[in-house]
Amino acid sequence: MLIRVFYVSVAVGPQTGTVTASILQQSQAYNSQHGITGVLCQGQGIYLQALEGEKGEVNRLYARIAADKRHTRVELVHCESISKRRFENWSMAHVHLSDLDPVTQVEWQTFDPYSVTGLLVLARIDELLASGRVIGATG
Numbered sequence: 001m002l003i004r005v006f007y008v009s010v011a012v013g014p015q016t017g018t019v020t021a022s023i024l025q026q027s028q029a030y031n032s033q034h035g036i037t038g039v040l041c042q043g044q045g046i047y048l049q050a051l052e053g054e055k056g057e058v059n060r061l062y063a064r065i066a067a068d069k070r071h072t073r074v075e076l077v078h079c080e081s082i083s084k085r086r087f088e089n090w091s092m093a094h095v096h097l098s099d100l101d102p103v104t105q106v107e108w109q110t111f112d113p114y115s116v117t118g119l120l121v122l123a124r125i126d127e128l129l130a131s132g133r134v135i136g137a138t139g
């Protein structure tokens with residue numbers, strides 16, 4: 001069974017390019033071997049990630065990620081069973097929130113990822129992907 005989960009978390013320490021590169025490198029290697037696809041949105045001190053794949057694989061990965069000391073307050077926002085992947089082209093796409101245009105950035109500053117439902121988060125990620133703000137992507 002294919003599932004998709006979304007979680008949010010708070011970064012521990014600054015979200016430097018080095019930290020992000022290391023997370024993405026680990027993600028792309030592991031995810032492509034385990035049939036996981038998704039997107040990692042990062043910036044403003046938060047992470048917002050979608051993971052999709054076989055239920056067992058997603059659960060195993062989520063447990064590893066939740067134990068990672070580079071972030072805290074890891075909270076599952078949404079989980080659903082799916083018939084089709086939404087992020088099928090990316091082992092882990094990357095959206096950098098601070099690259100957003102000024103108008104959208106204002107919105108993000110008032111955006112509390114812990115207070116919205118998973119579907120709103122999904123809509124927000126879709127918006128970001130549709131506007132071409134995915135800066136790092138690999139198949």
Ligand SMILES: Cc1cc2nc3c(=O)[nH]c(=O)nc-3n(C[C@H](O)[C@H](O)[C@H](O)COP(=O)(O)O)c2cc1C
Pocket residue numbers: 023026027028030031040047049061064065066067068070071092
């Ligand atoms: C915000 C965030 C997102 C992550 N996403 C993934 C991911 O999609 N896939 C992955 O393999 N590791 C991801 N990681 C890294 C894992 O938490 C973990 O460090 C990595 O799987 C190596 O685990 P190990 O040290 O037990 O080998 C992420 C880490 C963070 C902080």
